[in-house]
Amino acid sequence: MEHEEAPYNNTHRAFLQSFMARSTMTLEEAQRVLAAIFTARDETRPVLTADITEADVTSYISAINYELSPIDFEIRSTRTQTADRTWIWAIVNTTSDPLTQVATTRSADEIAFVKRVLDAMFETYNTPRAEIMAITSTQALQLHKAPRNNETQQADGTPAPARSTLSMTDAQKCLENLVEEGWFEKSRKGYLSLSPRALMELRGWLMEMYNEAPDEDDTEVEAAARMRVKMCEACREIVTVGQRCSNRACKCRLHDACVRQFFRAQGAADKKCPTCKQEWTEENFVGERAARPASRASGASAASRRSMMDEDSDGDSD
Numbered sequence: 178m179e180h181e182e183a184p185y186n187n188t189h190r191a192f193l194q195s196f197m198a199r200s201t202m203t204l205e206e207a208q209r210v211l212a213a214i215f216t217a218r219d220e221t222r223p224v225l226t227a228d229i230t231e232a233d234v235t236s237y238i239s240a241i242n243y244e245l246s247p248i249d250f251e252i253r254s255t256r257t258q259t260a261d262r263t264w265i266w267a268i269v270n271t272t273s274d275p276l277t278q279v280a281t282t283r284s285a286d287e288i289a290f291v292k293r294v295l296d297a298m299f300e301t302y303n304t305p306r307a308e309i310m311a312i313t314s315t316q317a318l319q320l321h322k323a324p325r326n327n328e329t330q331q332a333d334g335t336p337a338p339a340r341s342t343l344s345m346t347d348a349q350k351c352l353e354n355l356v357e358e359g360w361f362e363k364s365r366k367g368y369l370s371l372s373p374r375a376l377m378e379l380r381g382w383l384m385e386m387y388n389e390a391p392d393e394d395d396t397e398v399e400a401a402a403r404m405r406v407k408m409c410e411a412c413r414e415i416v417t418v419g420q421r422c423s424n425r426a427c428k429c430r431l432h433d434a435c436v437r438q439f440f441r442a443q444g445a446a447d448k449k450c451p452t453c454k455q456e457w458t459e460e461n462f463v464g465e466r467a468a469r470p471a472s473r474a475s476g477a478s479a480a481s482r483r484s485m486m487d488e489d490s491d492g493d494s495d
């Protein structure tokens with residue numbers, strides 16, 4: 178298609194509208210949308226998806242970003258964590274508390290619920306033993322109740338204010354909306370995790386919220402565990418699905434696709450962690466693969482009973 182930098186016009190507005198309707202777009206989707214917009218403008222000259230180049234898309238996005246910047250929005254790109262590492266674009270808010278952004282249309286009680294779900298993803302289910310960073314719907318629904326307040330009375334003797342509890346039904350609805358709006362993704366096994374778009378928008382907030390500076394008397398393992406949100410050693414983006422170093426004191430994480438690329442580039446037959454040089458086994462995972470199936474793997478009853486009792490004390494090779 179012709180390449181003059183058109184001033185901001187209705188085609189940009191139409192593109193932005195279709196963007197807002199889907200929350201994220203791949204290059205292919207953006208090409209398809211632009212082709213449809215141009216075709217609608219002049220039906221005697223239909224434009225094919227293949228006619229739209231990546232440069233066309235980025236030029237539209239930069240024109241739109243120019244218009245969006247005064248209202249603190251921006252279309253940014255990121256890659257998915259899945260094997261193909263597809264590039265996607267998403268509209269993000271560039272200011273304000275991102276948790277409120279996730280929850281703009283939600284009540285204070287719902288926002289508090291979302292925060293409890295995020296805490297569970299990044300704290301409860303993200304330990305040195307199991308960096309799951311995801312939560313099953315059942316686990317998430319159990320968080321509908323606010324944790325019990327220790328004080329039933331305030332200092333002046335009046336009853337403590339009601340905690341932000343949601344009904345089970347409202348919690349369920351809230352989770353469904355978060356999936357629908359593209360903040361959460363639901364896996365085939367029923368795990369909820371943050372979508373690429375949410376990771377992009379919440380990146381700074383997540384690190385500030387869940388990463389702590391190490392204590393002086395921390396062991397290396399404890400210090401590593403305080404960095405709950407870790408970056409991929411290869412691409413420097415957050416890893417919530419991928420692989421981790423077999424050394425628990427090591428902070429090195431890699432996406433699956435980045436593992437392949439990284440070791441291919443190194444040409445190393447025996448794979449070693451780029452940070453600590455311990456063997457990279459490709460058997461220590463981040464994400465729902467790190468979740469242990471509810472001890473049904475072992476056949477012998479004694480063994481399975483033992484493994485259930487050991488649930489909290491045994492772990493992977495360390």
Ligand SMILES: [Zn+2]
Nearest residue numbers: 409412432435
């Ligand atoms: Zn990576």
Ligand SMILES: [Zn+2]
Nearest residue numbers: 422427450453
């Ligand atoms: Zn390592």
